[in-house]
Structure formats: C-alpha cells, structure tokens
Amino acid sequence: MSEPLDLSSLESLPFEKALERLEEVVELLEKGDAPLEQAIQLFDEGMKLAHICGKKLEWAEQKVEMLVNENDEWKKKPFDTEEEPD
Template identity: 55%
Template sequence: MTQPETTPSFEQAMDKLETIVARLESGDVPLEQAIELFQEGMKLSQLCGQKLEQVERKIEILLEQEGGLVKKPFSPADEKGDIG
C-alpha cells in the first residue's frame, strides 16, 4: 500500500531543486539518471512558480482590501544591483 504524496512546501521544493541542479552540474550522473533528475527538477520548478503566483495573488487581494494603495506589478528588472 503506497502513501499519498504530499506536496512539498516552497522551501522544501527549492532545497530539492538546488540539490538536483548541483548533481546535474557535477557531471557525474549517468545519462538515464540525469534525464530523470531533469524531469523531476522541471516539475519542482513548475511547482515553485505556481506557489509564487498564489502568494502574489494573495498579496494583491490584501492590498486591494486595504484600499487606497496602488497596485504595481513586481518587475525584477526594476531591482537595483542585478547580477549580469
């Protein structure tokens, strides 16, 4: 009997994604395992993106409820000190 999978938290998913990236970057992973890790990493990346979108929507709702606040979409390009 298998246990139902629980959705990891954002932090858990990011930690696991970082581990996967490090393993893939090491180059010591057989091709078939690398493909499996890549697929798992893509799923985790999508999960993290969805969780961030949910949080963004919640913040927008909270700001709208406060009234009088101007909602401005977050744009990473507007941040100072970008690496690149």
C-alpha cells in the same frame, strides 16, 4: 548522492522544501557525473519542481495586498506585478 524524489509527491511539498530540492537537483546535474538515465530523471524532476515553485509563487503573489494612500486615505489594493501603462 541524493536519490530522486517520488514525482507524484512533489505537488504536496512546501515551497521551501521544493526549492531546496530543486537546488540539489541543479547541483547534481552541474557536477555532470550522473549516469545518463539518472541525469534524465533528475532533469525531469527539476523541471517539475521549477513548475511547482512557480505555481506556488504565483499563488502567494495573488494573496499579497498593498496598502495605498489615496487622497489621504489608506486603501487595500491587490499587489500587481504588471507595469502601469503611462
């Protein structure tokens, strides 16, 4: 069984590693055979990993730009996930 990571080191994990570990934690919790104390530690780790992954995705989203054709001219625009008001 995989040991919980040092929670203080989670912030420095690359997104892919954090997501991989989050998937491991979810799998371990879904099995349901971890002792209560370990399950609580895994849950805490999973919540922190989910938060870290969310922050890293938000950061990446802010860095993405779109090329938009306006009046036959290509312009860079920030990527916006919000729906445009009608």
